[in-house]
Amino acid sequence: MSSPSPVLAAGCVLWRRSPYDGALQVCLVHRPRYDDWSHPKGKLKRGESAREAAVREVLEETGHHCEPGTALPTLRYEVNGHPKEVFYWEAPATGGAFVPNDEVDRVAWLSPAAARGRLTRPADRVPLDAALAALPDA
Numbered sequence: 001m002s003s004p005s006p007v008l009a010a011g012c013v014l015w016r017r018s019p020y021d022g023a024l025q026v027c028l029v030h031r032p033r034y035d036d037w038s039h040p041k042g043k044l045k046r047g048e049s050a051r052e053a054a055v056r057e058v059l060e061e062t063g064h065h066c067e068p069g070t071a072l073p074t075l076r077y078e079v080n081g082h083p084k085e086v087f088y089w090e091a092p093a094t095g096g097a098f099v100p101n102d103e104v105d106r107v108a109w110l111s112p113a114a115a116r117g118r119l120t121r122p123a124d125r126v127p128l129d130a131a132l133a134a135l136p137d138a
Helices: 050-062 112-118 122-134
Strands: 007-017 024-031 036-038 041-043 064-066 071-079 082-096 106-110
Touching (some): 007 050, 007 122, 024 050, 024 112, 041 050, 050 082, 071 122, 112 122
Antiparallel strands (some): 007 041, 024 036, 024 106, 064 082, 071 082
16 A cells, blocks of 8 residues: 655745844744644645745745745644644735735734744754855844
8 A cells, every 4th residue: 555645735944134223024824724823834735835835834924025045944744643744934024004804814923933833843943044054144
């Protein structure tokens, strides 16, 4: 018996420079369905590349456009007994504004240390740490 194909998803460690002091900020999303804080991400649609899905999901969940840069480590884990792979990129926000929706009711722009502490799943710190290592002056 073959193992099931993984569910494929993609997202970004979305970041910006604070409009007040230029400090690096990372965007996390709160999903009321799970009552968790995570990076914006979601499942790939048929025929969509992981990078395209990441850009779409960031826009849908945060209201922000972005430009994916460095590819980050892929997270692999199980959800309800099914394998899942989530591809990540670091991505600066290039404009937009958050509007709460059914999937995401809040976003938070946090310092990297605060974001690291707020992430619900410890594994989500892996792409965050990789993004920080990839960014100049992070």
